[in-house]
Structure formats: structure tokens, C-alpha cells
Amino acid sequence: MPLSRRFAAFLLTPLGALLLFAVLVPVAMLFAFSFFHIDALLRIVPSFTTRNYATVLRTQLYRTYALNTLLIAAPTALLSIVGGYVLAYYLAFRAGRARGILLIAIVIALMGSYLALIYSWRTLSGEHGIINSLLQAAHLTNHSLGLILFSRTAVVMAEVNFFLPFTTLVLFASLTAIPSGLEAAARDLGASRTMTLRRIVLPLSGTALFGATLFVFFLSAGDYITPVFLGGIGSSGTFGTLIADQLSTTLNYPLGASIAFVMVALFAVAVVALRVAMRAAGLLPEHTG
Amino acid sequence: MTATGAVAIRDVTKSYGRAAALQRVDLEIPAGSFFSLLGPSGCGKTTLLKIIAGLELPDTGVILADGVDITARPPERRPFNMVFQHYALFPHMTVADNVGFGLTTASRRDRPSDEERASRIAEMLQLVGLSELGARYPSELSGGQAQRVAVARALINRPSVLLLDEPLSALDRNVRFALREELLRIHQELGTTFVFVTHDQDEALSISQLVGVMNEGALEQVADPQTIYRSPGTLFTARFVGAGSFFEGTVRSVQGDRAELEVAGRLFSATDAGVAEGGRTQVLLRPEELEVAPSEGGSLRGTVETCSFFGSYFELLTQTPVGPCRLRVREPVAPGTEIGIGWPDRAGIAYPAEDSRAGVDLRS
Amino acid sequence: MRRRSWILTTVAALLFLFIYLPLLVVVLYGFNGGSNLSWPPQGFSLRWFRLIFGEEAFRSGLRVSATAALATAVIAVVIGTAAAFAIARRSNRLTRWFESGSRLPVMLPPLFIGIALVAAMKTFAIDPSMLTIIAGHVIITTPFVILIVVSRLRNYDMTVEQAARDLGATPRMVLRRITLPLIAPAIFGATVIAFAVSFDEVLITNFTSGTTQTLPLFVLSRLHRTIDPSVNAVATILLLVPWVVVGLALLWQRRGSRRGAADAPAETLARAA
Numbered sequence: 001m002p003l004s005r006r007f008a009a010f011l012l013t014p015l016g017a018l019l020l021f022a023v024l025v026p027v028a029m030l031f032a033f034s035f036f037h038i039d040a041l042l043r044i045v046p047s048f049t050t051r052n053y054a055t056v057l058r059t060q061l062y063r064t065y066a067l068n069t070l071l072i073a074a075p076t077a078l079l080s081i082v083g084g085y086v087l088a089y090y091l092a093f094r095a096g097r098a099r100g101i102l103l104i105a106i107v108i109a110l111m112g113s114y115l116a117l118i119y120s121w122r123t124l125s126g127e128h129g130i131i132n133s134l135l136q137a138a139h140l141t142n143h144s145l146g147l148i149l150f151s152r153t154a155v156v157m158a159e160v161n162f163f164l165p166f167t168t169l170v171l172f173a174s175l176t177a178i179p180s181g182l183e184a185a186a187r188d189l190g191a192s193r194t195m196t197l198r199r200i201v202l203p204l205s206g207t208a209l210f211g212a213t214l215f216v217f218f219l220s221a222g223d224y225i226t227p228v229f230l231g232g233i234g235s236s237g238t239f240g241t242l243i244a245d246q247l248s249t250t251l252n253y254p255l256g257a258s259i260a261f262v263m264v265a266l267f268a269v270a271v272v273a274l275r276v277a278m279r280a281a282g283l284l285p286e287h288t289g
Numbered sequence: 290m291t292a293t294g295a296v297a298i299r300d301v302t303k304s305y306g307r308a309a310a311l312q313r314v315d316l317e318i319p320a321g322s323f324f325s326l327l328g329p330s331g332c333g334k335t336t337l338l339k340i341i342a343g344l345e346l347p348d349t350g351v352i353l354a355d356g357v358d359i360t361a362r363p364p365e366r367r368p369f370n371m372v373f374q375h376y377a378l379f380p381h382m383t384v385a386d387n388v389g390f391g392l393t394t395a396s397r398r399d400r401p402s403d404e405e406r407a408s409r410i411a412e413m414l415q416l417v418g419l420s421e422l423g424a425r426y427p428s429e430l431s432g433g434q435a436q437r438v439a440v441a442r443a444l445i446n447r448p449s450v451l452l453l454d455e456p457l458s459a460l461d462r463n464v465r466f467a468l469r470e471e472l473l474r475i476h477q478e479l480g481t482t483f484v485f486v487t488h489d490q491d492e493a494l495s496i497s498q499l500v501g502v503m504n505e506g507a508l509e510q511v512a513d514p515q516t517i518y519r520s521p522g523t524l525f526t527a528r529f530v531g532a533g534s535f536f537e538g539t540v541r542s543v544q545g546d547r548a549e550l551e552v553a554g555r556l557f558s559a560t561d562a563g564v565a566e567g568g569r570t571q572v573l574l575r576p577e578e579l580e581v582a583p584s585e586g587g588s589l590r591g592t593v594e595t596c597s598f599f600g601s602y603f604e605l606l607t608q609t610p611v612g613p614c615r616l617r618v619r620e621p622v623a624p625g626t627e628i629g630i631g632w633p634d635r636a637g638i639a640y641p642a643e644d645s646r647a648g649v650d651l652r653s
Numbered sequence: 654m655r656r657r658s659w660i661l662t663t664v665a666a667l668l669f670l671f672i673y674l675p676l677l678v679v680v681l682y683g684f685n686g687g688s689n690l691s692w693p694p695q696g697f698s699l700r701w702f703r704l705i706f707g708e709e710a711f712r713s714g715l716r717v718s719a720t721a722a723l724a725t726a727v728i729a730v731v732i733g734t735a736a737a738f739a740i741a742r743r744s745n746r747l748t749r750w751f752e753s754g755s756r757l758p759v760m761l762p763p764l765f766i767g768i769a770l771v772a773a774m775k776t777f778a779i780d781p782s783m784l785t786i787i788a789g790h791v792i793i794t795t796p797f798v799i800l801i802v803v804s805r806l807r808n809y810d811m812t813v814e815q816a817a818r819d820l821g822a823t824p825r826m827v828l829r830r831i832t833l834p835l836i837a838p839a840i841f842g843a844t845v846i847a848f849a850v851s852f853d854e855v856l857i858t859n860f861t862s863g864t865t866q867t868l869p870l871f872v873l874s875r876l877h878r879t880i881d882p883s884v885n886a887v888a889t890i891l892l893l894v895p896w897v898v899v900g901l902a903l904l905w906q907r908r909g910s911r912r913g914a915a916d917a918p919a920e921t922l923a924r925a926a
Contacts, residue, residue: 008739012751015736015795019754022770022792029772030765044775083668090665094658102669104903109672111849111895114856115872116888120675122876123682123885130678164672215760222762225856229876240764247768247860257772260765344815364818371819377812381834394821439816446821 034257042251052258062242062259066266069238072152072227073220076159080216081209083160084167089201091168092175103172110165118229121158125230150232158226163216174208175201199282206284213274218267239263293355293368294449294482295320296341301350303336303506310336311347312506318450318484318499320355323476325485325493328503329529334486335454337503341484342452343367354449365394370443371452375459376435378427384438385410385423391446413441416475433464440475450482457492469496490530494518502526522562524640527573532604534579534614536572536589537642540564548639553611555588559637569642576604578636579616582629589614589630593622676892683889688882701886711887714871718852719894721783721867725790725851726844732791733798734840740799741806752803759796763856766792771860781863789857794847801846805839845902849895 003011035048056062087106095102124130178201186196202209224240231238239259246256278284296318303311311333318324326334339345341352343364351360359367370391378387389410392401401409414420417437427435436456443451453472457465473496476483487493493500494514502509502517502525510522521527528535538552548561550570564570582588591607591614602617607628614630622628683702687695705711736755740748758766770789779785813835817827855869862870868891875884 003739003742005743008743008748011735011739012748014732015751015755015799018732018791018795019751019757022773022788023758023766026766026769026773029776030769033772033775083671086661086664087668090661094661094665105669105673107903108896108899109676111853111899112676113853113869113888113891113895115853115869115876116679116891117675119872119876119884119888120679124675124678158675161672161675164668218760218762222764223856224764225873240762243764243768244859247771253768253771253775256768260768264761264765339815342815342819344819364815365821365823369819371816373812373816375810375812377810377816379813379817379831390817390822391820394817394823394826442816442820 030257031261033254034261036254038252038254044253052255053262055255056259056262065237065239065242068152068235069221069240072155072159072231072235072238073217075156076163076220077213077217079156079160080163080167081171081213083164084171084212085205085209087164087168088171088175091172103169106165106168106172110169112162112165114162115225117162118158118226121154121161121230125154125157150230150235152231152235154230155227155235158230159220159223162226163219167212167216170208170212171205174205178204202283203285206278210274210278210284214267214271217270221263221267293320295353295355296450296482296484297353297356298337298341299351299353301337301340301347301352303333303340303345303347309506311340314350314506314508316501316508316511318482320449321480321482323473323483323485323496323498325487325497325500326503327487327490327493327500327530330488332503333506334488334503338371338452338454338484338486341450342369342371344371368448369450369452370446370448371454372436372439372443372456374455376427376432376439378430378435378438378442380427382426383423384419384425384427384430385414387427387438388413388423388441388445390442409445413445416444416478417441417471431464432460433468436460436468437471440472444475444479444481448481450484453483453485455486455488458487458489465492472496494530502529504529520560520562520638521573524562524571524643527638527640532576532615534574534576534612534616536574536609536611536614536637538570538572538611538639540566540568540570540639542566547635550637550639553589553609557588557637558634559639560635562638562640564639564641570639571642572637572639574614574632574637576615576617579614579630579632581616581618581622582631588632591628591630593624593626593628595624596621679885679888679892682882682885685882685885701883702889705883705886705890710866710871711868714866714868715890717783717786717865718868721786721790722848722851724787725794726847728787729791729794729798729847730840730844733795733843734802736795737799737802737806741803752799755796755799757796758792763793763854767857767860770857774861781861781865783865785861785863786858786865786867789861790847790851790854793854793857794850797846797850798843801839801843802836805836809835841905842902845898848898852895853891 033044034052035050036044036046037049037051039045091099091102091106182200182204183196186200187193191199221238222240224238224244227236227238227241243256243259243263246252246259275284296316298314298316298318301311301314302309314333314337316337326337328334336345340347343359343362343366347360351358353359354368379390382390389406392406392409410423411420414423417440419434419437419441422430422434422438427438430438436459439456440451456472457468460468469492472483472485485493485497494517497514499511500514500517501511504525510517510526512522517526518531521530527533536552538550541549541551541556543549543561543564543566546561547558548564548570549556549558550572552572559572589609589611591609593605593607594613595606597604597606598621602619603621605616605618605622605628607614607616607630609630616630681694684697684699685694686698686700736751740752766789770785773779774781774785814827814831817831818824822830853869855867855873858867858870859873866874868887872884872887872891875881875887
């Protein structure tokens with residue numbers, strides 16, 4: 001039943017208030033803070049300055065952090081998407097009767113705790129952890145391999161572990177939305193299995209691929225807990241940990257705010273870059289029906 | 290008891306944004322009749338039905354129920370009930386609860402007792418032959434069963450008019466035919482006015498007492514099925530209802546209801562349906578009026594293109610100098626054969642040629 | 654052809670293993686008898702659970718998280734469902750704007766939302782409390798509620814509402830007897846998801862909680878120490894609470910699916926995510 005204009009406005013008021021007071025106003029405040037600075041007593045001085053941004057853009061260390069963030073977030077996004085696509089494809093077209101139960105398993109995993117996963121990866125990959133004790137028990141090695149823990153690999157593994165159920169579900173939804181006859185029609189017209197995947201299935205799930213990739217990339221770049229607990233000396237410094245540090249350790253809130261906005265600006269670049277790349281590869285058609 | 294259930298539509302107009310759905314529709318539906326609204330998809334027939342039901346409001350015009358203006362009444366306060374194309378059964382209620390829903394919507398004071406409700410539900414389920422299925426859920430019914438439930442649900446409040454929106458179009462052919470007869474039986478049993486929307490001409494012609502043919506938001510013709518078929522009032526109706534061949538020709542003279550025509554170089558006479566002397570015309574000839582002429586005879590010569598089997602007859606599609614021509618024969622004829630085509634004098638109906646689609650065959 | 658699908662099945666199985674192994678390890682070592690985290694576990698025991706339930710910090714964390722998650726679920730569902738009705742039933746520039754605007758909080762990293770809330774709290778001198786925790790959680794769970802309920806409202810056959818009107822139901826009756834029962838599974842699913850997300854949230858909560866400690870924050874404080882087996886028990890609880898809630902929800906939906914009121918339960922959630 002259509003709603004009257006007035007009633008619709010009434011129904012939207014709480015959401016409007018939430019978005020305004022809990023999202024837009026705080027983001028505006030954050031933006032304002034990014035132009036303030038702190039005095040020697042770590043008090044915030046509300047006078048306009050662009051020095052935070054100048055610091056962020058000039059300091060070599062921040063460039064290292066940016067690169068490290070990219071080296072974690074890009075593989076995380078890529079592996080989550082590829083793995084998620086394989087799982088989603090299997091669930092959508094090959095799982096048969098097991099589909100329902102496997103989907104439930106994915107949903108349950110999605111509800112798995114973020115911190116529990118970090119902790120588990122620490123347990124698994126630690127010096128006296130399960131992977132090493134297994135290797136030693138199998139006499140494959142005598143001394144502990146400190147390789148996995150405290151490395152970029154450990155961070156990426158844990159994050160992929162966390163994001164996989166999500167990407168699987170999103171891509172599953174988009175794959176099942178593809179009309180079932182299309183694949184058969186392409187095969188019938190002489191396309192090979194790979195060609196069908198490349199020219200029909202992938203483009204039709206392009207929007208979901210695009211959205212899920214960005215989602216995982218943003219979340220990974222903004223994660224400030226996993227790198228600290230699983231990353232090593234050289235790999236724990238990301239945008240996320242850097243910003244969090246400004247708030248909890250260094251107590252330079254205005255600097256943290258400006259780093260956050262630089263990060264968001266870089267995100268915008270990533271959006272455009274991914275869009276251009278996917279368009280060029282024919283994976284993001286303008287019309288998908 | 291005087292019959293109730295007369296519906297009158299006066300000067301109703303409706304548009305969605307810029308698109309006109311109904312243009313000044315006037316229609317009288319007699320009480321107790323089985324009335325069909327027939328037309329191609331998008332002609333406005335469902336919009337008109339929804340306006341009668343109160344589910345849509347007309348931009349202008351009035352709707353009268355037994356002489357009373359009900360234009361402004363919301364659907365819940367109209368003595369009409371509707372059967373929807375895709376059943377629209379409530380998926381979370383049993384068949385019995387679906388059927389009984391209409392009895393539970395009145396104010397508490399006017400609501401029938403539980404016993405009465407149960408007996409009315411049983412009565413309705415019996416009417417549609419589903420007495421055993423009261424405890425099922427809609428997802429456990431076949432299409433035909435679901436539509437019977439929808440009919441029972443719509444009839445339980447004893448509406449003076451039952452509105453049916455393409456109720457058979459989603460069903461398999463056999464089920465459709467069975468349910469068609471079932472609807473006729475229920476109509477005869479109850480005497481309720483049925484307003485039946487369909488795009489299927491066979492359906493409309495076979496069950497209705499009156500048919501209103503609609504095109505582009507306007508009524509083309511309202512008449513009984515025989516008249517619609519034998520004397521379609523407009524070229525649109527002629528093309529839309531029944532199969533036929535349309536020959537192009539020129540009008541030589543008009544006298545009374547007869548028109549003298551020249552078609553493919555021969556003169557003959559047909560019933561006039563508004564042609565002007567000297568103008569172009571399209572002549573309708575039904576397949577059963579045409580016959581294969583004895584050798585060298587007939588008015589036209591044609592080449593057989595296809596020959597299709599229909600059980601009791603074969604239908605030939607032939608190409609003639611004045612366009613394609615369909616005719617029925619008892620024995621098959623091989624494609625490629627040249628035949629003569631003849632028809633009795635006075636058989637055709639001559640319409641003014643109004644567009645360039647001359648000769649286009651709009652069968653079904 | 655056969656061989657290829659065999660490869661796909663194997664890869665899918667390995668991926669499932671990859672997803673589940675770490676989760677199973679947490680639960681397995683939660684019930685471990687020994688205090689070493691090496692393989693194999695040393696017998697079954699509830700000692701870490703006893704230990705952890707003996708700690709006041711843990712018990713209060715559990716209380717705080719449960720309260721915040723319940724409150725978040727209720728508030729997000731009320732705000733989200735109301736908005737979903739307007740968005741699904743009235744399409745104009747305003748509702749479209751709200752629909753895309755509502756997705757904004759999910760597109761921003763939680764860290765960003767967290768520090769933005771800190772900015773607002775500093776500006777308006779709001780002290781961190783249970784309320785600020787809940788506010789942060791409502792921001793990120795409401796978009797999910799809207800997504801789930803809107804897709805349900807758009808997916809079902811609107812003519813059932815017309816049919817009910819036609820049979821004499823007033824608009825209010827239609828809402829109570831047709832619309833709400835039909836979208837109830839979606840609303841319920843949204844509640845469960847909001848609860849689960851809130852129960853586990855740490856990235857925003859870290860900034861909005863002040864001295865109040867939720868269960869994830871309790872775990873976070875323990876992570877800073879060296880490996881501590883009792884954390885396995887807490888992590889197990891962090892996993893099991895949402896799992897039990899989701900499991901119950903799935904069972905409930907499966908029971909109701911005979912009526913055709915809901916799609917297959919998992920697919921509803923899948924579409925939601």
C-alpha cells in the first residue's frame with residue numbers, strides 16, 4: 001500500500017536523526033578537528049591550521065605506512081574475493097542438496113567473532129603454537145619456525161579468514177540472480193567453459209565484485225587490531241594502527257583526524273582506479289538488466 | 290427480489306503520469322450478467338477492473354453500483370470482491386483462513402459467530418470442490434486449486450459483483466478449460482454479476498453473455514459474443530477477435546448497409562462498416578466463410594504456404610495478390626499448390642482502411 | 654568435465670576448512686585440560702570456564718555486552734523497519750537519497766566512525782557511557798536492518814494487500830494481519846544480525862566505551878598479555894553466543910517456512926549480508 005507523503009516523512013525521521021547526529025555531525029566535527037592542533041600539555045587548540053596535513057604528506061614514515069597498508073589490504077581483498085567467488089560458485093551451481101546446510105555454515109562463520117579469530121591465529125601460528133608443534137611432532141623440523149606469526153602473511157591470513165564468509169555470501173547472492181539459462185545458452189552457442197565464465201558470469205556479477213572488493217579493502221585498511229597482534233615490527237604499521245595510536249598513545253587527536261581524511265581521500269582514488277580497471281577488463285558492464 | 294449487481298461506469302478517465310490508461314470510458318454492466326472485458330495487454334482492462342474494485346481511483350468520472358455512486362468508497366466498503374491473476378492468497382494462512390478472511394474484517398459487532406463462519410467456509414469450499422483441503426497452506430496447492438480457493442475467498446461475503454482479473458491465464462490448458470466451466474456453473478448457481486478480464490478471445494467468447502472489447506484505453510465495442518465475432522464493429526475488433534483474412538480493395542459504391550467493392554480486379558458486395566465511396570477498404574473474411582473454389586473458379590488465386598492440422602480441419606495459409614489469406618479445408622493440401630479461393634456473395638465486412646498495416650495478420 | 658568439478662569441490666572443501674579450522678581451534682582449546690596451547694590438547698575440562706566466570710571483570714563484560722546488544726537490536730530494528738517501509742513503499746528523490754545515505758556507515762571503516770564519534774563527544778562534552786556504546790552499534794547495524802526489511806518488502810506480492818482490502822480489511826488491519834506477519838521473518842532475522850554484530854563489535858566500541866568494558870574489550874585487554882589459555886574460554890563464549898542466537902533463529906524460520914512466509918532461511922540471511 002503506498003504511504004502518504006507525511007507518513008513516509010514520519011517514518012524516515014528517526015533514520016534521518018541517526019544519520020545526522022550520529023554520522024554527519026561527528027564526521028563534520030572530525031573534519032574540523034583535523035585543522036586544529038595540540039599544545040605542549042596535549043590540549044586541543046581550536047585554531048585553524050593546515051600543519052597536520054602538511055605533516056602527513058611530508059613525513060617519509062607515513063609513506064611507508066601507506067605502502068604497508070596497501071600490501072596488507074590489497075592481497076586481503078584479492079584473496080577474499082577469489083576465495084569467496086570459488087565458494088560462491090560452488091554453492092550456487094555445484095553444491096546440489098548440500099547447498100542449504102553449507103549456506104548455514106557460511107552464515108554461522110560470518111557470525112564468528114573477529115577477536116576470537118585473531119586469537120586463534122595467534123594460537124595457531126605462534127612459536128609454541130599448533131602449527132609448529134604439529135610440524136615438530138611430525139619431525140619435519142627441530143626448531144620452531146617463527147616465520148608465520150608477526151608477519152604480513154599472518155595478518156592477511158587472519159583477515160581473509162574473517163572476510164571470506166562475507167564475500168562468499170555477497171557473491172553467492174549475485175550469482176544466483178543470474179538467470180539459469182544464460183550459461184547454457186552461451187555454451188550452446190559454442191563458448192567454452194572458461195569463455196562463459198569470463199564473458200557472461202563474471203560481468204554479470206561485476207557489481208557485486210566491485211562492491212565487495214572495496215568493502216574488504218576499506219575494512220582491511222582501517223583495521224587497527226589485527227596488524228598489532230599478528231603483524232611484526234615492520235608490518236604492524238598501517239593507517240589503522242597509526243590513527244588509533246594518535247588517539248590512545250600519542251594523544252595527538254587532530255593529527256589522527258587528518259590522517260583519517262587522507263586515508264579516505266586515498267580510498268576515493270582506489271574506488272576510481274578499481275572502476276577504471278574493471279571497466280577496461282569488461283567486468284563492470286553498464287547494463288546488467 | 291430485484292437483481293442486484295448492476296455496475297455503471299460514466300466517463301471514467303485515468304492516466305499514469307503522461308500515459309493515458311483510460312479515455313472517457315462509458316459502460317453499463319447489467320445485473321447478473323457474465324461480462325468480459327477483452328483486449329490486448331496494456332489496453333486498460335485491468336485498470337478499469339481495479340477502478341471498479343476501488344483499488345485505483347479514477348481521475349474523472351463516476352462508478353455506480355445499482356445506481357449508487359461509490360466512486361469515493363475505499364475497496365473495503367464496496368459490495369464487490371476480486372479474484373486476482375496470481376491468486377494473491379495469504380501465504381501465512383491456511384486455505385480455510387484464507388476463505389474465511391472476509392468474514393473477519395467487519396467490526397466486532399457485525400462479525401459472524403465462529404460457528405457461522407465455519408459453516409460458511411465449508412459451504413464455499415464445497416462450492417469450489419475443495420472441501421478436503423481446508424487445513425492446507427497455499428504453498429501446498431496446485432495452480433488450479435489455488436485459483437478455486439481465491440474464488441471461494443472472494444465469494445464468501447456474497448458480493449453483488451465478482452471481479453476476475455485474468456484468473457485463468459496462469460494455469461495449464463486443461464486446468465484452464467475445467468475451471469472455465471466451473472466458473473460458468475458457479476455463475477449460474479449464484480446469479481452474481483461476473484466481470485471477467487481476459488486477453489484470451491476464446492475464453493471471452495465461450496463463457497460471457499456480453500463482451501466489451503478494449504483498445505488503448507477505450508471501449509471499441511460492447512455486444513454479445515456472436516455479434517462480436519460475426520459483425521465486429523471496428524477493424525480493431527475484427528482483427529483482435531477470431532481468425533480472419535483482410536483483403537485490400539477500393540469502394541465503388543455504398544447503398545444502405547451494402548458496399549460494392551473491387552478487390553483484385555473483381556467486383557463483389559460486402560456488408561458496410563463505415564466505408565466511403567472511392568476510399569480504400571479492408572475486407573474481413575472469416576476462414577470458415579472461404580472455400581477452395583472448383584478449378585478455374587473463385588474470386589482469387591493463391592499459393593499455399595503452410596498447411597496446419599487442427600483435428601477436425603486443416604488450416605491453409607495462402608499468399609494472394611491482395612495479401613495473406615487463411616481458409617479451412619477437410620483434406621490437407623501440399624504447400625506450393627495453386628488454388629482458387631471463393632466466398633459467397635455478401636459474406637465479407639468492409640472496414641475503412643485506416644493504417645498502413647494492410648494485410649497484417651493479427652491472428653490471436 | 655567430471656574432473657573439473659572434482660577440482661572445484663576439493664578447492665571449496667579446502668576453503669571451508671580454512672574458514673572453520675581457526676574457529677574450531679578456539680572452541681577445542683576452550684575445553685582443553687592443559688595450560689599449553691600445543692598439539693594435541695590435553696583432555697577435556699571446564700577449568701578455563703570456571704576460572705573466567707570467577708572473574709568479576711568477565712562477568713560484568715558479559716552483562717554489558719548482552720545489554721548493549723539487546724538495546725542495539727531493538728533500537729536498530731525500530732529505526733530501520735520504519736525507514737524500510739518508507740523506502741520500499743514510496744519512491745521519490747527523498748527516499749532514494751535516504752536509501753543510499755543509510756549505506757554510508759557500512760562503507761566507512763569502523764575506525765573512522767569511532768574517531769568521528771570521539772570528535773562529537775569532545776565537542777559536546779558527552780562522557781563515554783553505555784549510551785555512546787549503543788549509539789556506535791546502532792549506526793552500523795541499522796543499515797543491515799534496512800537492507801533486509803526493504804528487500805523483503807520489495808520481494809513479496811503486493812496484491813495480497815489489495816486482496817485483503819478488497820475483502821473488507823482497513824489499512825490498519827492489512828498492516829497487522831497481512832504485512833507484519835509476512836515480513837516478520839525478515840524483521841526477526843534483522844534483529845538477530847543486529848544482536849550478533851553488536852555483541853562482537855570492538856573497533857568502534859574501543860573509542861566510545863570509556864571505562865565501561867564490553868566482553869570484546871575484555872578479550873582485547875587480555876590479548877595484550879602473553880598467550881593466556883583462559884582467553885580461549887572467553888573467545889569460545891564470544892563465538893557461541895551469536896551462534897546459538899542465529900541457530901535458534903534458523904530453526905524458528907525453518908519451522909515457519911512451510912507456510913511459505915519465508916524463503917529458505919539461510920538464503921534470507923545470505924541476501925541480507
